[in-house]
Amino acid sequence: MAVVMSMHWAGVTPEQYDAVRDAVDWEEVPAAGGQVHVAWFDPEGLHVVDVWESQQAFEAFLSQRLAPAVQQAGIAGVPETSFRPLHRRFVAPGIGGAS
Numbered sequence: 001m002a003v004v005m006s007m008h009w010a011g012v013t014p015e016q017y018d019a020v021r022d023a024v025d026w027e028e029v030p031a032a033g034g035q036v037h038v039a040w041f042d043p044e045g046l047h048v049v050d051v052w053e054s055q056q057a058f059e060a061f062l063s064q065r066l067a068p069a070v071q072q073a074g075i076a077g078v079p080e081t082s083f084r085p086l087h088r089r090f091v092a093p094g095i096g097g098a099s
Contacts, residue, residue, distance in 0.1 A: 001054065003083045004051055005081065005082070007079045007080065008045065008048075009046040013041075013046075020069045020075070031057070035052060037050050
């Protein structure tokens, strides 16, 4: 069952996020089971909402690809993360790819 993963990571900067994104290269080599990724920042840090085919798919991506890049970028702490079953997904016509 597809899930929505919501994450808040206090203190993470846009520069750190970009360093991790570049190291993992998930836009060119998508994560197995990853379906949608949205990220933004506020004064408290990074926020992410993803859709994954399962929580296990995210956890595999985290351990195999994401965690090493996070460590390399020097990001401290642990994010607040939650998973909820996906009820409905809609992608507007003509929308795709990274911005």
